[in-house]
Amino acid sequence: xxxxxxxxxxxxxxxxxxxxxxxxxxxxxxxxxxxxxxxxxxxxxxxxxxxxxxxxxxxxxxxxxxxxxxxxxxxxxxxxxxxxxxxxxxxxxxxxxxxxxxxxxxxxxxxxxxxxxxxxxxxxxxxxxxxxxxxxxxxxxxxxxxxxxxxxxxxxxxxxxxxxxxxxxxxxxxxxxxxxxxxxxxxxxxxx
Numbered sequence: 001x002x003x004x005x006x007x008x009x010x011x012x013x014x015x016x017x018x019x020x021x022x023x024x025x026x027x028x029x030x031x032x033x034x035x036x037x038x039x040x041x042x043x044x045x046x047x048x049x050x051x052x053x054x055x056x057x058x059x060x061x062x063x064x065x066x067x068x069x070x071x072x073x074x075x076x077x078x079x080x081x082x083x084x085x086x087x088x089x090x091x092x093x094x095x096x097x098x099x100x101x102x103x104x105x106x107x108x109x110x111x112x113x114x115x116x117x118x119x120x121x122x123x124x125x126x127x128x129x130x131x132x133x134x135x136x137x138x139x140x141x142x143x144x145x146x147x148x149x150x151x152x153x154x155x156x157x158x159x160x161x162x163x164x165x166x167x168x169x170x171x172x173x174x175x176x177x178x179x180x181x182x183x184x185x186x187x188x189x190x191x192x
Contacts, residue, residue, distance in 0.1 A: 031090075034087075034090075035087070035091075038083055038084075038087050041079075041080060041083055042080070045076060045077070045080045048073065048076050052069070052073045055069060068121070068125060071121070072118060072121065072122065075114055075117065075118040075121075076118065078114050079111050079114050079115055079118070082107050082110055082111040082114065083107075083111060085107050086105060086107045086108060086111070089105060089107070104162060106163065108162075109159045109162045109163055112155060112158070112159055112162075113155065113156065113159045115155075116151065116152050116155035116156065116159075117152070119148070119151070119152075120148050120149065120151065120152040123144055123145075123147075123148035124144075124145060124148055126144065127141040127142075127144035127145045127148070128141070130144070
């Protein structure tokens with residue numbers, strides 16, 4: 001049985017003929033943000049673990065608030081696992097296969113859904129706190145709730161559409177981009 005050296009394997013085309021080594025394609029301009037975002041996400045998750053540990057050891061909050069913190073932590077854990085899975089698939093399992101970069105994996109859509117749920121949950125919590133304090137007009141927490149629920153609905157609608165059509169062309173289509181621009185509407189509860 002003949003053996004192939006690692007140098008020969010690196011310079012020969014893959015079975016699909018789309019190896020980045022064979023064509024000399026440099027993907028760093030397009031996928032460096034993905035990689036460095038993963039690094040930053042991992043660091044921030046480490047900080048979240050420390051915060052959760054400190055909170056667990058020193059809180060006197062009611063059980064409902066403790067449950068909310070646990071749910072948010074588990075949501076953050078799940079998004080980190082999903083991003084880790086994406087990086088593993090792109091850069092280890094399908095290493096060198098450029099065709100993998102033409103399809104939006106289901107993991108990305110699942111991460112989008114979980115992130116939308118986390119953001120909506122936190123914004124609803126902040127709206128409830130602002131309402132409880134009563135220092136601002138009631139329209140402020142109402143606006144936060146309306147925009148938060150609207151953003152979650154649009155996230156779920158966009159995710160369903162992306163599950164049906166996994167192409168990046170669909171992900172970057174005009175209706176989808178309009179939805180994601182609407183999702184960027186922020187009502188800043190911390191400015192009150």
